[in-house]
Amino acid sequence: MSSESNAKNRYHTLSIVLHWTLGAALVFIFFFGVYMADLPFSPQRLKLFNWHKWAGISILALTVIRLTWRAKHPAPPLPKKIESAMPAWQLAAHKATHLGLYALFFVVPLVGWAYTSAAGFPVVLFGVIQLPDLVAPDKALAALIKPWHQTTAFAMAFLVAMHIGAALKHHVIDRDGLLQRMSLRG
């Protein structure tokens, strides 16, 4: 592939930076969340919960920027050769995974935010900026929402695993150079 057509098939540099930044952040906040959820009641637990909320809101804000940017700088189409080599179910899975990921990028943090609002603990970003409550404090509603932050987060983790697995398959098994277009090395 010449460098010219390579450039055309690559994502925009900012798209690439946002992809890897948010990818790393999501993996981190996921394991962070899994870790803190089982901590006993302590100042440490409260601190980590607050940090988790701050990180979640920051990631949500970056996701809004990312999606807005993507609307103006769409993903490059799959290279013809790679697309034609993919069976229909793979193409469908490819579309569904990305759609699902983007949906969950919003659903997971919003559900978490709604839960903490319902539980009566508003998010105070970085301990300074109090964010509005998504729903009014309501214990019954909080209990209803609670399991869904975890469930949706695990659903996202599953899709991320599919995404990474598929990317590795292209790279290691197909050796079709698809990952080039999202490479940080240009």
Next chain:
Amino acid sequence: MKLHTPFALLTLFFAALLAPTGAFAQQKLVPTQSSIGFTTKQMGVPLDGQFKKFDAQISFDTAKPEAAKIAFTVDTGSATLGAPESDAELPKAPWFNVAKFPQAQFQSSSVKSLGSGKFQVNGKLTIKGNSKDVEVPVALAQANGQTTATGQFTLKRLAYKIGENEWADTSMVADDVQVKFKLVVTGMGKL
């Protein structure tokens, strides 16, 4: 039976004589209409709590407020932040240590009228065996034979050792706690 009747009548007579004037009457708290709340901050996040059980002994002659006596007890075990996780912690030793100090007390030492239904109440607040002088502004309002006393003041939780050891870190839980109360009492004379 017969012998006791005149005496009982006499007692009733004097009771009736004293009670309606309100001069030295004991006022009665209406707990169902009263509330004591507290607010603090945890890493900037406002936490609102309530004490569900408390009682007051109030002797307040509106004509002589400076002679008023106000005593208060709050069941520390009735504190709630509305979340089961934190409510399980509040009775423990680092916080209210309910097993050892089941009640917090307030005893007034002086009451000063500031005019137009406002008063300044000074007294001793004892929580977890630690006594501190506090100054509490109180506003009284009357309607339908009931008197509503409202007010709020700020206390430093560490002065009472509320939140010890690892919880003493004020960057986690603020030292300032706003206490807000609304007490409805009956039997008080006209202001």
